[in-house]
Amino acid sequence: xxxxxxxxxxxxxxxxxxxxxxRPWDATARDCLRHWAQRRLPLxxxxxxxxxxxxxxxxxxxxxxxxxxxxxxxxxxxxRTAVAWLDEFPPATDVLRLLRGRTRARLQSxxxxxxxxxxxxxxxxxxxxxxxxxxxxxxxxSDLDLWIAVDGEAQxxxxxxxxxxxxxxxxxxxxxxxxxxxxxxxxxxxxxxxxxxxxxVLVKRLNGAALxxxxxxxxxxxxxxx
Numbered sequence: 001x002x003x004x005x006x007x008x009x010x011x012x013x014x015x016x017x018x019x020x021x022x023r024p025w026d027a028t029a030r031d032c033l034r035h036w037a038q039r040r041l042p043l044x045x046x047x048x049x050x051x052x053x054x055x056x057x058x059x060x061x062x063x064x065x066x067x068x069x070x071x072x073x074x075x076x077x078x079x080r081t082a083v084a085w086l087d088e089f090p091p092a093t094d095v096l097r098l099l100r101g102r103t104r105a106r107l108q109s110x111x112x113x114x115x116x117x118x119x120x121x122x123x124x125x126x127x128x129x130x131x132x133x134x135x136x137x138x139x140x141x142s143d144l145d146l147w148i149a150v151d152g153e154a155q156x157x158x159x160x161x162x163x164x165x166x167x168x169x170x171x172x173x174x175x176x177x178x179x180x181x182x183x184x185x186x187x188x189x190x191x192x193x194x195x196x197x198x199x200x201v202l203v204k205r206l207n208g209a210a211l212x213x214x215x216x217x218x219x220x221x222x223x224x225x226x
Contacts, residue, residue, distance in 0.1 A: 001080055005182055006206055007124050007147055009042035009087040009132075010061050016082025032069040033076075041133055042087060043076060044124075048207050059083060066135035089128045092121035092146055098130065098138065106168040107144075113162045120149040125174070146175035148187070160191040182206060 012020065017037035025033060036043070043061035059082075063074040092111055096104055114121050122128070125145030126137040150156040156177045167173040176184040184204040185193075193201040200211040 001083060002086065004045050004048065004059065004086075004206055006045060006047070006184060006204065007089060007122075007178075008045040009089065010045055010059065010083045011040065011042050011085050011087060012037075012078065012082050013084040016078055016084070019082065020076055020078065028069055028072060029074050032063065032065045032072065032074065036063060039133075045086075045206075046075070047204075047209075049077070050207065055079065057081070064129060064137075066129065066133065066137050067139075068135060089122040089124045089147070090131045092123045094131055095123045095127050095144065098127060103168055103170065106166070110163070110166045110168070110173070113166055114148065114159065117155065117158050117162065119155065119159055121146050127171075142171060143174040144171040146173060147178050147184070148175065149178050149180075151180060156185075156190055157194060160187050160194070163187055164191060176204070 021030070021033060021037060035041075043063050046060050046062040048060050049058065054077075057080045058077050059080055061076045061078065063072075063076065065072040065074060092114070096108060096111075099107060111121065123131065123144070123146055126139075126142040127144055129135070130137040148159055150159055156179075159177060163173060175187060177187050177190055178184050182205055185201055189198070189201050192198045200213045202209055203212050
């Protein structure tokens with residue numbers, strides 16, 4: 001199996017689903033997981049766990065359930081052999097199918113600008129899961145979550161500036177800048193940090209998150225490696 005990354009989608013093999021469903025879930029979680037297994041829907045790679053009680057081959061996954069299952073957040077840990085293949089959330093342009101009118105037009109302009117910056121953008125969160133599953137995730141206050149691949153500080157700055165200037169008020173555009181080494185930073189936090197409005201920034205990685213304190217020029221350990 002290739003290296004894991006946050007926001008990857010993981011499809012379980014039949015034996016993997018069978019083992020997951022044999023566990024002592026409550027009725028709501030079991031019903032949701034059974035539906036996921038029957039429809040061959042994916043789980044998502046989450047922060048990986050560590051410790052003496054965690055098997056070396058364990059993969060931590062999550063299922064953010066739709067409204068039909070009370071928006072439950074179900075955590076699942078499986079061996080690597082249970083993962084049949086890894087996939088990705090839909091391209092950000094797919095979200096246009098869920099929008100109408102002026103909001104759709106403004107978002108189209110925002111996505112066109114991201115494409116001109118030669119970035120790869122995907123949609124996750126409620127919009128991404130509704131696209132993937134067909135189930136109802138969206139509500140009046142749902143944010144639009146994008147993860148945007150960037151190759152270093154300059155491109156991250158350009159993306160954040162574009163989002164600040166073009167993002168519609170509704171839905172609110174949230175999400176992360178993803179650097180080549182897998183480090184992820186919320187784009188609003190990156191913009192504030194680079195402008196000197198904050199002295200640290202939260203960097204999320206596959207195995208956890210930590211504050212970086214490197215001034216306003218970018219954390220050299222990963223930004224220059226990106």
